Amino acid sequence: MFGSIKKRFGLKFSLNDPRWGRGSQDNDNKEPRQTGRPNDGPPDLDQLWRDFNQRINRLLRGKGGGNAGGGSGNDGDDDVRGAGISAGVAGAVIVFLWLVSGFFIIQEGQTGIVLTFGKYSHSAQPGFNWRWPYPIQTQETVNLSQVRTVEVGYRSNVRNKLARESLMLTDDENIIDIQFAVQYRLKDASAWVFNNRDQEETVKQVAETAIREVVGKSKMDFVLYEGREKVAFDTSTLMQQILDRYATGVLVANVTMQAVQPPEQVQAAFDDAVKAGQDRERQKNEGQAYANDVIPKARGAASRLMQESEGYRARVVANAEGEAARFNKVLVEYQRAPGVMRDRLYIEAMQQIFASTTKIMVDTKSNNSMIYLPLDKLIAQTAAEAAAGVAPPPPTTPAPLSETSVSEGKSDRNRERSMRDRESR
Secondary structure (H helix, E strand, O other), rough: OOOHHHHHHHOOOOOOOOOOOOOHHHHHHOOOOOOOEEEEEEEEHHHHHHHHHHHHHHHOOOOOOHHHHHHHHHHHHHHHHHHHHHHHHHHHHHHHHHHHHHEEEEEOEEEEEEEEEEEEEEOOOEEEEOOOOOOOOOEEEEEEOEEEEEEOOEOOEEEEEHHHHEEEOOOOOOOEEEEEEEEEEEOHHHHHHHHOOOOOHHHHHHHHHHHHHHHHHHHHHHHHOOOHHHHHHHHHHHHHHHHHHHHOOOEEEEEEEEEEEOOHHHHHHHHHHHHHHHHHOOOOOHHHHHHHHHHHHHHHHHHHHEEEEEEEEHHHHHHHHHHHHHHHHHHHHHHHHHOHHHHHHHHHHHHHHHOOOOOOEEEEEOOOOOEEEEHHHHHHHHHHHHHHHHOOOOOOOOOOHHHHHHHHHHHHHHHHHHHHHHHHH
């Protein structure tokens, strides 16, 4: 193309020509071309383009360049024809390269958003994809598997606090300082790209809104101690509801409480209150432990006393019933033979009395003096002699009774017989 323009206008466009810019009079001098590079400069672009056209023409026509050394008229027509063919080939190559530029690859765990003149067209799945090249269509790659994190109340470190985000008001009108992190993933790439102007800022503001609502409905002690996990769970649930309502395409994975404490200005007073509460809990636990030790023992003693009293009552009742039954039987026998039963009852009563006594006093009824029988000493002496192996002394023959004792015995028997007769009557 440059060769045809040069021949038509009689100009040379060689940048390496030392006479570049000297006017057209130099072009009329038909000087032979220098094949070498003057002053060791760059190659002649005009000659390179001519050689390229000639090679393309040979390839297309299948000739070996038969008219290359012919007259000047055929040379000009060949240059025009070759320039047109070269332009077509170059255009085809450019179109091919433009179409090839529409191929793109989506990695696993990612998705592609294809835009047609800036408007959403479709989503590209992981793998090898093609779209219309720029400026017709463009694509934007979004990573769905990446776990993203947004920090509320601090930046990079819990010591770098942001009081504007971390200070919150509880239900009992106390101020609390909370730093937490939210981990989330993307579940809808198109919603994440088109429904959010500033994605991370939106998630952060939603997290701050949710935590303030949850803390505002809770007591300070609950948030500080036993309710941390519940506060985090409620915050995650409320965040997901808000994000779904806004159609942000975000899936909340986890809410982690980094630090929960009262404001630094009242930290000392709050520590004292916490210590007092801990002492109270410790004393309550000690009292509960003492109660757990004493109450079972008292209940055991009470149960034992109740069982003993029940046993005593049963024993007394049984004895009373047995005595009553025995008395009824004795009464029947007494009604049959009163004298015999009276003597028997008297003898049994004396046996019971003498079985538990060691001293006996006997009334002689003669001179109103008492005879003392030391049975305990006699029993102890007999036991000592038996242990020593000494034979007991032989029984002594009782002395004969005097007439007075005989008469007294008879009078006693007569008196007793008369009493029995009266009772029998």
